[in-house]
Amino acid sequence: MDIKKIRFIEPGNLPYRKSFRNLYTYEKYIRTPSHGILTLTTIVKEQVDDTLMYSESISKVVWDDVLDADIVFLGIFTFAAIRGYELARYIKEHSNALVVMGGLHASMSCEETAQHCDYVLLGEAEESILELITALRNDVLIDFPGVAYMSDNGGFIHTGDRKPPESFDTIPDRNLLYRYHKMAGHNTIWPQVQASRGCPHDCDYCAVVRHFGHRLRTRSTESILQDIRQAIAFHDDRALPRLMKLLWITDDNFFADRNWAMSVLRAIIASDIDYNFTIQARYDVGLDDEMLDLLKAAGFMEIAMGIEFIEDESFDIYNKSSSTADIVRAIKNIQAKGMNVRGLFIVGAENHTPGIGYRLAEFVLKYDIRGVLIQSMYFIPGTPVYEENKDRLLHQDWSKYCGHVVHNPARMTAHQLQREIIQASGKIYSLKNTIRAILTRRWREKLLFLGERFWQRSVCRDLRHELPNLPGAE
Numbered sequence: 226m227d228i229k230k231i232r233f234i235e236p237g238n239l240p241y242r243k244s245f246r247n248l249y250t251y252e253k254y255i256r257t258p259s260h261g262i263l264t265l266t267t268i269v270k271e272q273v274d275d276t277l278m279y280s281e282s283i284s285k286v287v288w289d290d291v292l293d294a295d296i297v298f299l300g301i302f303t304f305a306a307i308r309g310y311e312l313a314r315y316i317k318e319h320s321n322a323l324v325v326m327g328g329l330h331a332s333m334s335c336e337e338t339a340q341h342c343d344y345v346l347l348g349e350a351e352e353s354i355l356e357l358i359t360a361l362r363n364d365v366l367i368d369f370p371g372v373a374y375m376s377d378n379g380g381f382i383h384t385g386d387r388k389p390p391e392s393f394d395t396i397p398d399r400n401l402l403y404r405y406h407k408m409a410g411h412n413t414i415w416p417q418v419q420a421s422r423g424c425p426h427d428c429d430y431c432a433v434v435r436h437f438g439h440r441l442r443t444r445s446t447e448s449i450l451q452d453i454r455q456a457i458a459f460h461d462d463r464a465l466p467r468l469m470k471l472l473w474i475t476d477d478n479f480f481a482d483r484n485w486a487m488s489v490l491r492a493i494i495a496s497d498i499d500y501n502f503t504i505q506a507r508y509d510v511g512l513d514d515e516m517l518d519l520l521k522a523a524g525f526m527e528i529a530m531g532i533e534f535i536e537d538e539s540f541d542i543y544n545k546s547s548s549t550a551d552i553v554r555a556i557k558n559i560q561a562k563g564m565n566v567r568g569l570f571i572v573g574a575e576n577h578t579p580g581i582g583y584r585l586a587e588f589v590l591k592y593d594i595r596g597v598l599i600q601s602m603y604f605i606p607g608t609p610v611y612e613e614n615k616d617r618l619l620h621q622d623w624s625k626y627c628g629h630v631v632h633n634p635a636r637m638t639a640h641q642l643q644r645e646i647i648q649a650s651g652k653i654y655s656l657k658n659t660i661r662a663i664l665t666r667r668w669r670e671k672l673l674f675l676g677e678r679f680w681q682r683s684v685c686r687d688l689r690h691e692l693p694n695l696p697g698a699e
């Protein structure tokens with residue numbers, strides 16, 4: 226097969242739409258694009274010069290450009306799977322391109338995904354995508370590990386699991402993503418850098434640990450620093466400066482290798498990089514004074530803590546080694562070091578009863594948690610929580626698997642649970658709390674609060690819209 230042109234597409238949950246709301250709400254028609262797919266685009270560009278990526282998170286797809294490609298690669302998360310299948314069908318009907326799919330959902334649900342494309346690339350595809358291109362060019366059988374497909378006679382073929390790459394120092398070329406530079410001026414799209422992959426823990430609902438594995442793999446410090454510099458330059462290179470100068474380190478568990486994490490932070494401190502950072506973390510980093518001092522000195526203004534639950538019973542149910550007392554100690558310690566805590570929460574656990582939204586909001590306000598993400602229990606195919614609760618799921622409309630209620634909870638109705646999320650958000654981002662934030666917080670935090678209030682309103686509007694269709698609605 227002759228391969229001269231390759232296009233990558235990241236389907237959105239909804240197709241991109243130009244909207245005034247893109248300026249302040251995240252994830253409706255606009256969100257930070259996948260750097261995993263952008264990294265693959267960068268790697269493939271080395272072999273096939275005419276390579277470009279589209280992301281429906283930040284632009285429409287230019288079909289005239291895509292439909293004469295030799296290969297179109299679609300990378301899907303669960304919430305974008307249905308849209309991804311729709312795009313794959315469209316490409317098949319309107320072009321001769323070979324359609325290849327990958328990403329977290331494609332890997333976890335490879336048999337389902339294989340029905341919609343020619344090949345599925347499983348897991349991290351930095352190495353397998355080059356092998357695939359070489360095999361296709363040479364017209365040889367695709368039998369190396371890390372691929373799934375439907376054979377001509379309709380049988381499902383899985384060539385075996387593949388070891389994830391040890392080295393992933395490729396710095397994504399952000400210019401290969403169509404219109405990224407223009408859209409990166411939006412304050413809702415943050416520069417992002419991934420420094421490590423994997424997490425040694427095993428929370429039952431976690432899909433990323435199933436995708437990246439339990440063993441932590443890290444990038445070299447030089448490559449991380451270079452990536453950070455390029456990300457900042459790319460986002461801040463514009464006539465109208467971005468108001469929100471904040472870079473997101475996207476790792477699942479940056480702190481799992483303490484010595485490595487400290488060496489990266491020390492390198493940032495010693496470098497010419499002067500920026501604000503945010504990072505996701507388990508509570509335990511909040512009990513490590515030495516690490517917190519380094520984070521503060523490196524420019525981290527907040528920790529986005531995977532608090533998840535506010536009752537110890539929930540941690541036990543989902544195999545999460547945490548306790549509410551330790552979490553509270555960690556929150557107070559982080560705040561005492563001059564950083565904020567953002568809270569990532571899950572509702573709809575087996576032990577959750579009506580009133581969970583109110584209790585959660587009280588917890589957030591009591592401990593001055595600045596910014597929340599409240600999601601209903603995730604059921605991502607391939608996780609233990611999904612496998613154990615398949616029969617309690619309301620549907621397989623994957624587009625709703627982004628934090629909306631998609632199951633029948635044990636101790637309340639789905640309708641009640643969705644209302645709990647709306648009520649918690651309403652209480653945390655109430656008018657009273659908004660006025661207080663405007664009067665008392667520093668300007669960057671005021672902006673963050675206001676942006677989040679708009680975003681929460683937009684999310685809750687969608688959740689409210691779904692209420693009449695949920696079991697338990699009167």
Ligand code: SF4
Pocket residue numbers: 424425426427428431432433434477478507531
């Ligand atoms: S600690 Fe976080 S990344 Fe690790 S398994 Fe649990 S949820 Fe996943």
